[in-house]
Amino acid sequence: MDKTPGKPRDKATKPSRDDRLKAALKANMARRKGQAQARRDADRVADKGQEEE
Template identity: 55%
Template structure:
């Protein structure tokens, strides 16, 4: 499933293209954060412990 969103249509303004570039960058950054969060949750040793467990 591919999209030709990279090729500008004749009616597009340069402002629309810069908006798409900003949205694309924001989406990529958000995906990176979500993947990092998922990796952190998957590692049980790296997770911080509860306060109750630290007070032995």
């Protein structure tokens, strides 16, 4: 085996904390944007239903 138990990992294979946080923030913002879009679409459908009555 090439890897020894105490050998630190290569920096290229392990993302830094900042990189992980940035990726998590981007994913959360995309999810929230999708949720907001779904709420807007649901409100539009509900508004159309009330206008027809």
